[in-house]
Amino acid sequence: PNPQSPMDRIGPETFFFHFPSLLYASGRNLCYLCFQVERKRYPWHNYEYWNSGVFQNKVYPQARCHAESCFLSWFRDWNLFSYKHKYHVTWYLSWSPCPNCAKEILSFLQEYKNVTLSIFTARLYYFWHSDFQVGLQRLCRAGVRVDIMCFEDYKYCWKNFVDHQGMPFQRRNLLKHYRHLARELGKILG
DNA sequence: ATTTTCAAT
Numbered sequence: 402p403n404p405q406s407p408m409d410r411i412g413p414e415t416f417f418f419h420f421p422s423l424l425y426a427s428g429r430n431l432c433y434l435c436f437q438v439e440r441k442r443y444p445w446h447n448y449e450y451w452n453s454g455v456f457q458n459k460v461y462p463q464a465r466c467h468a469e470s471c472f473l474s475w476f477r478d479w480n481l482f483s484y485k486h487k488y489h490v491t492w493y494l495s496w497s498p499c500p501n502c503a504k505e506i507l508s509f510l511q512e513y514k515n516v517t518l519s520i521f522t523a524r525l526y527y528f529w530h531s532d533f534q535v536g537l538q539r540l541c542r543a544g545v546r547v548d549i550m551c552f553e554d555y556k557y558c559w560k561n562f563v564d565h566q567g568m569p570f571q572r573r574n575l576l577k578h579y580r581h582l583a584r585e586l587g588k589i590l591g
Numbered sequence: 592a593t594t595t596t597c598a599a600t
Binding site for chain 1: 593597598
């Protein structure tokens with residue numbers, strides 16, 4: 402699958418359907434990945450905003466591409482990317498990474514030592530399966546920040562990744578099972 | 592509430 406360009410924003414209805422921190426999230430058969438990339442050009446500089454957008458997993462006739470994988474191939478193939486600068490990537494995911502994606506992320510970070518990653522996820526994907534737990538543990542051990550999306554994260558996403566047309570942020574049920582999921586993640590990561 | 596969730600029916 403060739404890398405596709407990200408979207409700028411998603412609609413409010415998509416955000417409110419796909420991003421609530423539900424424990425039982427039937428019908429969320431897609432995954433959204435909102436990303437922001439910051440760049441530090443010189444060691445004595447601060448990180449500055451560099452790029453942002455939204456990926457959705459893709460289903461090709463003969464292959465599937467999880468949202469994380471879409472981002473990574475886009476980032477790899479991106480000509481403007483430079484090994485000379487440092488990058489910090491932030492993801493806001495509707496589902497946390499599966500074991501395969503965790504593996505792919507880890508080898509990406511092995512390859513690009515100038516990139517660091519923070520993952521904020523709305524929900525934990527199959528969190529009761531041990532292989533999914535191990536994937537998250539490995540990410541954490543490799544220095545990836547892994548957290549459940551909190552109120553501020555939702556507000557940030559609304560502002561930057563939702564086509565809100567001036568509508569103020571509403572929390573609705575976005576944080577419904579936040580505490581439960583944060584506890585589950587805490588148990589997984591120790 | 593021990594679940595179906597990067598679809599399959």
